[in-house]
Amino acid sequence: MAILLMTVSLVVLLFPIFMKGVGAFVFRETVENRELMLQRFGRGDREEVMADVRETEAARKPVYELMERFEDEMSRADSEFRRKYRSEYREVKELIGELMGPKPGGKEGALIRKRYGKVRMDRALAKLEQILMIETYDYSDTSRMGKKVLKPRRDIFRGTSLEPVFAILRKDINKMMKPGIKFYWRFLFDKSQDAHFFGGIWPEVLGTLYLSIGAMIFAIPFGIVAAIYLAEYAGEGRLTRLIRVSISSLAGVPSIVFGLFGLAFFINTMNFSNSKSVLAGSLTLALLVLPIIIRASEEAIKSVPRGYREAAMSLGGRKWHTIISVVLPAALPGILTSIIVSLGRAAGETAPIIFTAAVSVGKPLAVWQTLSQPTPALPWSVYNLATEHEAVNEIRHVQYGMVLTLVVLVLLLNLTAIIIRKRVSKKLRR
Amino acid sequence: MNKKMGYYKGGKDHSEKNSFPNISGKNLLMSDETRLFRRIGSLAGKSVLAVIASVSLLALFFIFFFIIRDAIPFFRLEGIKNFFTSTAWYPSRENPEFGALAIFVGSALVTLGAVVVSVPLGILAALCLSDILPFTSRQYVKPVIEMLAAIPSVVYGFFALVVFAPYLQEKGGAALAMGTWIVLTPLALVLSVILGDILSSSAGKAEKKLKMLIFAMIIAVISIWGIYSLSDFFSGIKVVSGTNVFNVSIILGIMALPLIVSVSEDALSAVGRDMREGSYALGATRAETLLKVIVPAARSGIFAAIILGVMRALGETMVVWMASGNAASIPEPWFNLMEPVRTLTATIAGDMGEADQVTGSSRYYVLFAMAMCLLIFAFISNMVSEHFAKKARGMSK
16 A cells, blocks of 8 residues: 555656646647747748738737727826826736737837747736736635635726727637647757747757766766676675775765765866866766666676576686676676666756756757856756746746656656566576 | 687697696696786786776765865854854855754754655555565566656656645645545554454454454544544644645655665565564464564664665755755744755755855855765765665575
């Protein structure tokens, strides 16, 4: 039943991530998204998109006309009327601007996010709800927490020329936004636009690949050689004991301490790079996964049947020759498993790369730049976007998309490892 | 190949000088020089291998060296006593104060919570795997455990922050009450069956079933009543913020679960068939065998598993950073799990960004002092757990 609980918690954990993560790849796009894709990425048929834009502009026209009429009314009305409606109207105007982007012919914002309306229909509908209803809290019952109360915004503008706008917005939202299903597989391979408001997560994906593969480059040779030494050559001497103790201690060091060490040693002392870099991050991660590789590889080498070794020796092979040509190939699946598992571990670790490699915004790097430059990476960006981004709720889909990518990457690696192990154990049983 | 052929060829005309077979005049035994040469070669190769294998030793040494090197200036600048006894954590003030007691307590609370969640469940799961469930079911459970262990910590943190915390905040009391039922009811049922079995074991065979039933019923009723009052109490709780000790404890507990399960399962299955069979042969029931023979025999291994679980929870950064609330204060009263806390790891991760520009200040060194505490604690508990694991291995042999 405890096992059931584990399974349940795995499902509870993965279910929302999968459901909402898919939303980053498949969603209902609005006409704004088509416009964005055309202008920023040069994708889509120009004629078609422009036709869509014109169509929606026509549908939006009554809204803008009503707004102009209201502004007119306000400028002509007395000061009391103006005071009553000014801030309320400004809010409505702002919200409508956020929903539909800048007014055609109006001035464009400096930030890309100001130049387009809501690109996703779910966000557009949420914004629409925000325009139609005002959220207030009812504190009349002091013994409980404030209750959320929705009040139609229309009531505020009752009797003014702006009143019909709300009905029009509600009725014609589909005509104004022209939603359509979009399969955005390029989410993985697009650069982000304007701090992840638009676009994809390629710099993060690439950074994660660099970091984890870099860690492997350093960790694999040392790990496997150490495993060979421990499994085949080491006696029960003091040095061996010391090495074993240090491996298990290294495995127990908290990951954040690795990060601090990476900062103090690789960056501040050795000066591999002026500040954070992929190189320093990879080295730190390599230390982190080293114990995993050594232990699992040693296990794999030791589990090669004695007969293999004895047969090779009896053919006149010397020890190192035996190890390289007989023992290692036989232990290869096990070693491979350890490598794959630690690749997943390196890809998912956040704490060691905070101080050594990760930045929140960055371009995809070329290979030679990894020696000196920091990179965005999936795990760090998940943290960063979920806690420190200025519009956390607006870009939930990006966060979920990143989490999904990371989880799928890690679980696929682990699944591969499990499958390899299963095949090996079958082989050994035979 | 050639050598082998040569052996047979040479075997026919071995020389008179010695009785060993000769290959076209050459002794098959290595000459002294070759032997020496090979010896030196293998020794050199071995030592190169040993050097490479010592990288982890070197790394550990360097980690200790560099962390302590940067931690010492802090104690020299700010003194030791204040750091461990004061709760005034104001690192960014003009006259900064570095009292980290609240942060130590925060770490301890979160870890304790995680242990409370994961240890009973983990050991139960390990028992199920090693003794109760059929062997084949392990095939399906192991991947689940591995996947749970493989999911990156930032994903757990994201879940805690984005899914679990709002849920707690909105439906805190109800969720808690429901959670109490879900977790404790099966536990209570199993407990009542096992205890009933043990309490009635002294009775004769005919009485036994009846007695067991009665005992089990009594215990079940008592525990259900306990659960009911507990959940009633919980449902009255108001959760002000979803990012608190409780949230983090649950998530950390789930994260530590795979480690505890796999290590203690190893320990339990290392106990061996003969112990179990001996116990059954003496007429013990399955529950008695489990509780009185197997668990005590695997005690040290289970203990090692618990320590590893503690280490996992204590050393975890991302989950606590994202979902513990990061308030450097001791909850009031200390067992109030609905309060936010701040932990050592989260402080290191969170403050380094600001401290980085002033490398060399107390603000920078204090983080290394914290890391040193973590490191030393991790090292000691690792030693202890190794010791117990070794003991467990020795016992099973």
